Amino acid sequence: MTAVIPAGVTTARDIVRPALEASLERLTPTMREVAAYHLGLAEAGTVAAGGAVPAGTASGVGGGKALRPALALLSVRAAGAPAERGVTAAVAVELVHNFSLLHDDIMDGDTERRHRATAWTVFGIPAAILAGDALLALAQDLLLEDGGPQGRWAARCLLAAVQRLISGQSADMEFEKRRSVSMDECLTMAGDKTAALMACACSIGAIFTGAPPSLAMSLADFGSHIGLAFQLVDDLLGIWGAPEVTGKPVWSDLRTRKKSLPVVAAMAGPPSADAASHQLCDLLGRPDPLTEDDLSHAAWLIEDAGGRRWAEEEATRQLEAACKCLASTPIPEDVHAELTEIARFIANRES
């Protein structure tokens, strides 16, 4: 087990990045600047009007881990095609992921992402809304440009994931205002918000290169499980993660009363943890703002009620389920090994 980004992910990022940058050149200069900043390809104010994203000004951050493009390229290779044939699909998934981040950051009022100020705080809410819209439309166009039924099918799979992203984000925000959320509701929300696009990333390359549906579906299943594992770890880091590593303020999810998976698990904890569960419900249900002491106490209650342990164990179960999907899927051995490595990384990452 390791928390180091797998080498294959970094390689994939290098393969995809030129195509990602080239795709942004189709946008107007204003939208390109917002998108390039958000993607970590440039700092604000460095994109020359009318020109390409200048390589010299590229940010060192590089826009997140880029797991989804790596998974998309692996799904191409899973179907026996060379990774290069799936670059468009990988770019499309990454664009949709970033469309959703641009809009989510506005909705959640988040001011920091990937150790940098979020796009809406730099360029304003209108520009960030429009840039998100532009990335969603661009992703579609890239897939459709590639003639043939595969592009169309890949585009529709991505659209289905977009509708689930929307549904998940909508539920996530609604839950913040609710006193109680059931485990089922919370798992559905996480499935929509995170697993759906991960499932799409893990299968879109195969779909785009004409793989049989049975292979695409197995890969999507794998993606669903690692997507849930990803969200579980994300939720754990959102409470107990080190801010200097995650790039998010400490207890950020508790502050907004997010009904994340560990929180809901704690609220619905076993009878033996009833006292802690009740205290947690009361604390998060209070109408007044939560103090630092409240937040620290809430984190402790979640742990005491078993929410932390459940989420850790569930992440492991999802990792195992993901590996089981792969075991019965006919894919090349090296692809199998790389997918497993990414799945393990997702379940053990620290940021």
Add this chain to the structure above:
Amino acid sequence: MTAVIPAGVTTARDIVRPALEASLERLTPTMREVAAYHLGLAEAGTVAAGGAVPAGTASGVGGGKALRPALALLSVRAAGAPAERGVTAAVAVELVHNFSLLHDDIMDGDTERRHRATAWTVFGIPAAILAGDALLALAQDLLLEDGGPQGRWAARCLLAAVQRLISGQSADMEFEKRRSVSMDECLTMAGDKTAALMACACSIGAIFTGAPPSLAMSLADFGSHIGLAFQLVDDLLGIWGAPEVTGKPVWSDLRTRKKSLPVVAAMAGPPSADAASHQLCDLLGRPDPLTEDDLSHAAWLIEDAGGRRWAEEEATRQLEAACKCLASTPIPEDVHAELTEIARFIANRES
């Protein structure tokens, strides 16, 4: 010349409405409620979770004039196919139009549209952002569901219009902060913000039913001209329209210092109107909020500097150019007559 909505537009709305309602059933209940409210198909709080939009609760407003779906159906008939074959394309255009309205209302801070509170004021900004996203994705999926290259091509035309919508809205907002805007910049902005989707509406049905590109391009040209005429009239109504008819507050565009076409024309007025032009520039360039007297004075200055007359005459010129496009396009006579009637309505409407 008349300002009564052409009968064909109302008929088209009746043809398209069931498909539009059916399309919303693909959304989650939360998104469906926001979309149905925004589209004027229901009032807030009336959409049952999991159910269809109940007919009994439909708003009498009916969501605007629905010119674009009518144009889309006419473009099908222009290609010699029955209108019914273009219903999906008409729905897709209307969904994209409303995606942009949902997001624009947030960005512009508009609180009223079609005599009702805007969606973001009723459901909150996050829900309105997500509902816009959902409509954009839904529009794409409807076109792609219809197998074959035409659906794909129609989807790409619509995506191109979306990128221009984004560009136009971005420029429009940027202009509000600028002291001066050239006529060329302003015409490009209006072309992007309004004419592009109108051009798409006028040709997407033809494209969707496999008409020859030459016909689709002539129809798009026609649409571009009526789109510009539409924007010119919109700008005139935004300053001198009767609030009880337009459903917008009086002088609403001046209040936000919109560099609309009549304003830019007045600022760049003839030498004989230099004094009024300068006073207008000074007045709109002031940093402090504009009083009612300022707004009334600004409207008068725009008129004095010739901005109103220019916009009225330009709308007529665009109407004539649109009619000229049709004259040389081989389409059935009844379709020609109906398109001309809509073009005239657009140039002479009062709301």
